[in-house]
Amino acid sequence: MRYASAQSKAGTLMEALPWIQRFAGKVMVFKYGGNAMINEELREAFAEDMVFLRSVGIKPVVVHGGGPQISSMLERLGIESEFRGGLRYTTPEAMDVVRMVLTGQVARQLVGLINQHGPYAVGMSGEDGGLLRARRITTVVDGVETDLGLVGEVVGVNTTAISSMIDAGKIPVISSIAPEILADGRAVEQGMPLDTPTGEVLNVNADTAAAAVAAAIGAEKLVMLTDVEGLYADWPDRDSLISSLTARELRRIIPSLSEGMIPKMSACLAAVENRVPAASIVDGRRAHSPLLEIFTDSGIGTQVTGEATEPKPLADFVLVNPFRTTEEETS
Numbered sequence: 001m002r003y004a005s006a007q008s009k010a011g012t013l014m015e016a017l018p019w020i021q022r023f024a025g026k027v028m029v030f031k032y033g034g035n036a037m038i039n040e041e042l043r044e045a046f047a048e049d050m051v052f053l054r055s056v057g058i059k060p061v062v063v064h065g066g067g068p069q070i071s072s073m074l075e076r077l078g079i080e081s082e083f084r085g086g087l088r089y090t091t092p093e094a095m096d097v098v099r100m101v102l103t104g105q106v107a108r109q110l111v112g113l114i115n116q117h118g119p120y121a122v123g124m125s126g127e128d129g130g131l132l133r134a135r136r137i138t139t140v141v142d143g144v145e146t147d148l149g150l151v152g153e154v155v156g157v158n159t160t161a162i163s164s165m166i167d168a169g170k171i172p173v174i175s176s177i178a179p180e181i182l183a184d185g186r187a188v189e190q191g192m193p194l195d196t197p198t199g200e201v202l203n204v205n206a207d208t209a210a211a212a213v214a215a216a217i218g219a220e221k222l223v224m225l226t227d228v229e230g231l232y233a234d235w236p237d238r239d240s241l242i243s244s245l246t247a248r249e250l251r252r253i254i255p256s257l258s259e260g261m262i263p264k265m266s267a268c269l270a271a272v273e274n275r276v277p278a279a280s281i282v283d284g285r286r287a288h289s290p291l292l293e294i295f296t297d298s299g300i301g302t303q304v305t306g307e308a309t310e311p312k313p314l315a316d317f318v319l320v321n322p323f324r325t326t327e328e329e330t331s
């Protein structure tokens with residue numbers, strides 16, 4: 001009996017071998033969403049997975065969210081908060097809470113859990129060392145352009161800051177807030193250079209931040225942990241789980257999606273359109289879902305693949321626009 005169980009473990013390890021060989025030395029970005037951090041056991045399993053990957057030569061980078069944790073802190077403090085098109089309308093008062101919860105609470109906890117296994121994790125706020133830069137965005141609700149307050153999208157990533165951590169054997173744990181720069185018409189209007197800092201800090205949805213980081217550092221894969229098994233074609237029909245789709249198919253589906261799935265699937269699309277070979281959504285409520293997604297032949301969630309492209313050259317500071325499509329780039 002003991003031999004049979006040991007044999008099944010060996011079988012699992014052998015299934016992982018070709019994937020370990022394929023991904024060794026490669027960078028993978030994991031977006032760890034607040035809805036996937038629901039209990040200590042899951043958070044510990046996530047930390048173990050990151051350490052496991054690092055130990056077999058894969059280079060994990062974590063970009064974390066914490067939406068539910070921000071919402072409960074805002075509620076405790078009596079600060080109103082609402083979502084518009086899946087993004088939090090963020091007042092200056094709410095921004096202080098976003099920063100406090102993401103960098104002071106969620107990142108600290110994750111870094112602590114990973115570092116129980118050795119001194120691997122380093123918490124990095126998007127504000128530190130010019131790691132991220134963002135420009136302000138609005139959203140469209142029922143066909144109307146709608147203000148989001150202090151909300152942005154990442155337009156610049158300091159890849160040197162991230163790769164020097166990776167090269168030192170560390171696991172960067174990145175919080176999705178970013179200093180605002182003038183990167184649009186406002187700069188031109190004000191006669192300023194396109195990357196002038198405004199002094200404001202913006203709240204960036206962690207899905208879009210993870211996609212921008214994955215694209216900028218030339219990640220092999222982006223894996224998003226959330227609270228569903230993957231993308232359902234006919235939500236909420238649980239029999240309609242899509243196990244894989246191409247960027248082209250996803251582009252067609254996105255307009256029909258609701259709330260949180262809009263930034264998530266747009267981020268997957270942005271990653272694969274910016275030469276990340278694959279982006280997956282996995283169920284973070286299942287312990288060790290990152291390992292199961294990467295090291296099993298079938299994977300477990302929904303995988304989006306891009307059209308084959310040349311590998312992306314790395315630069316020290318990469319300007320990215322997560323929402324520019326390949327068509328726009330080439331037209």
Ligand SMILES: Nc1ncnc2c1ncn2[C@@H]1O[C@H](COP(=O)(O)OP(=O)(O)O)[C@@H](O)[C@H]1O
Binds near residue numbers: 065225230232257
């Ligand atoms: N087509 C769909 N397939 C799967 N989930 C969907 C779909 N459309 C909407 N959803 C919702 O999107 C949620 C995930 O988005 P969100 O709550 O923002 O996740 P996270 O907090 O992990 O970023 C799911 O819990 C589900 O309720």
Ligand SMILES: CC(=O)N[C@@H](CCC(=O)OP(=O)(O)O)C(=O)O
Binds near residue numbers: 032
């Ligand atoms: C602009 C915006 O919506 N920012 C998000 C940032 C955190 C996040 O994205 O967390 P999850 O991944 O857990 O959802 C927010 O304020 O909730």
